Amino acid sequence: MTQAMNQRSQKILPAWGWWHVVAFVACFTFALPGNAADIDAAPAAQSSEPGITAVWSRGLHFQTEGEVVPLAEDGIHDPDNDAVHLLQEPYESMADFPRDSQGIIDWVQTLRQGLIDPRMSLNGDDIMYPVDFDIIFKNTGSMPHVRFPHQQHTEWLTCANCHPLIFIPQKGGNPISMSAIIQGEYCGVCHGKVAFPPTMNCGRCHSVPNQANLRR
Amino acid sequence: MSSKIKRNVLKSMIIGVLAYMGALGVPQPAQAEYADVVINNYADAAGMRPAVFPHWFHRIRFRCKVCHADLGFAFKAGGNKITMAKIIDGKFCGACHNGEISWSVENCAMCHSGNPGTPTHFHGSTVQRLIAPAYKPLKATDTKK
Numbered sequence: 001m002t003q004a005m006n007q008r009s010q011k012i013l014p015a016w017g018w019w020h021v022v023a024f025v026a027c028f029t030f031a032l033p034g035n036a037a038d039i040d041a042a043p044a045a046q047s048s049e050p051g052i053t054a055v056w057s058r059g060l061h062f063q064t065e066g067e068v069v070p071l072a073e074d075g076i077h078d079p080d081n082d083a084v085h086l087l088q089e090p091y092e093s094m095a096d097f098p099r100d101s102q103g104i105i106d107w108v109q110t111l112r113q114g115l116i117d118p119r120m121s122l123n124g125d126d127i128m129y130p131v132d133f134d135i136i137f138k139n140t141g142s143m144p145h146v147r148f149p150h151q152q153h154t155e156w157l158t159c160a161n162c163h164p165l166i167f168i169p170q171k172g173g174n175p176i177s178m179s180a181i182i183q184g185e186y187c188g189v190c191h192g193k194v195a196f197p198p199t200m201n202c203g204r205c206h207s208v209p210n211q212a213n214l215r216r
Numbered sequence: 217m218s219s220k221i222k223r224n225v226l227k228s229m230i231i232g233v234l235a236y237m238g239a240l241g242v243p244q245p246a247q248a249e250y251a252d253v254v255i256n257n258y259a260d261a262a263g264m265r266p267a268v269f270p271h272w273f274h275r276i277r278f279r280c281k282v283c284h285a286d287l288g289f290a291f292k293a294g295g296n297k298i299t300m301a302k303i304i305d306g307k308f309c310g311a312c313h314n315g316e317i318s319w320s321v322e323n324c325a326m327c328h329s330g331n332p333g334t335p336t337h338f339h340g341s342t343v344q345r346l347i348a349p350a351y352k353p354l355k356a357t358d359t360k361k
Binding site: 069073074075076077078081082083084086087088090093094104107116118119120121122123128155156157158160161166182183184188189190191192193194197198199 | 246247248249250251252254265268270271272273275276277278279280281282284285286287291311312317323325326329330331332334338339340341342343346347
């Protein structure tokens with residue numbers, strides 16, 4: 001009986017060596033439409049190298065340690081443009097900057113260690129008004145609670161950057177969720193664009209122990 | 217039986233090598249710095265390379281607040297509708313790039329350094345990677361603020 005079933009299944013299925021070919025073809029059919037869609041997403045004027053415009057949206061380079069990518073080869077600069085060689089190379093200036101546990105540059109530490117001294121106005125004659133005022137968000141489910149430190153943010157920003165357009169200055173007045181953040185709202189206006197991204201290093205925000213977890 | 221296995225192993229090895237060579241041909245993602253902004257609202261239509269704004273370079277020299285509060289840059293790639301007329305008038309980039317605080321607008325190719333055809337986007341942005349693959353280019357007539 002089992003022998004008959006085996007023979008039958010062997011007849012239905014192709015010889016198993018062919019499955020590799022199927023997988024191989026499948027890889028390419030799944031890989032190709034992605035590239036094609038990216039080419040379609042780019043406007044009508046195409047560069048001479050379609051491969052470069054096809055992949056721009058997936059690029060990631062969090063100023064990774066040990067990675068040296070010259071500006072002319074980074075995929076968004078035009079290597080035929082002579083002026084690109086006049087621009088400062090990123091790894092030249094950021095080699096010594098402190099990094100967080102994910103290898104992303106920790107700009108708060110960079111500022112506090114005095115490695116950089118960014119101007120506070122166009123001419124550098126203004127001062128910042130840092131406020132030391134933490135907010136703890138406790139509606140985080142099973143995740144550790146979120147501590148929002150005003151101090152670190154007001155060393156870079158002024159109140160009007162966030163309030164009242166991005167965050168209503170009212171306790172519990174902002175329905176913040178990870179979904180909204182990843183879609184670029186609330187914290188996601190900066191985190192995920194210039195500040196460290198919400199998809200890496202959860203613990204930098206979710207840093208306060210959650211009592212619900214400790215009891216378990 | 218053993219010869220059949222050998223043949224299968226050989227076949228899968230050949231296919232594996234072919235797949236590896238195929239993967240080498242797939243273009244690698246762009247490796248620009250995190251938060252580099254390509255601004256291509258009007259550049260392509262005007263026959264210029266798109267402008268590339270390196271956030272990392274500017275945040276070493278200025279706090280966020282200087283551009284995003286004092287100069288009025290919105291938190292949106294391509295959302296400021298910057299034109300050369302506004303820059304020469306001292307608005308947006310022109311507040312510094314006027315030959316006094318930084319080099320002036322004669323150095324066209326220092327900003328207009330992007331690959332032609334690259335759409336307006338925020339390099340490495342989470343929204344762009346996970347939610348919306350591209351920003352829509354603005355219409356060339358849409359210059360009013």
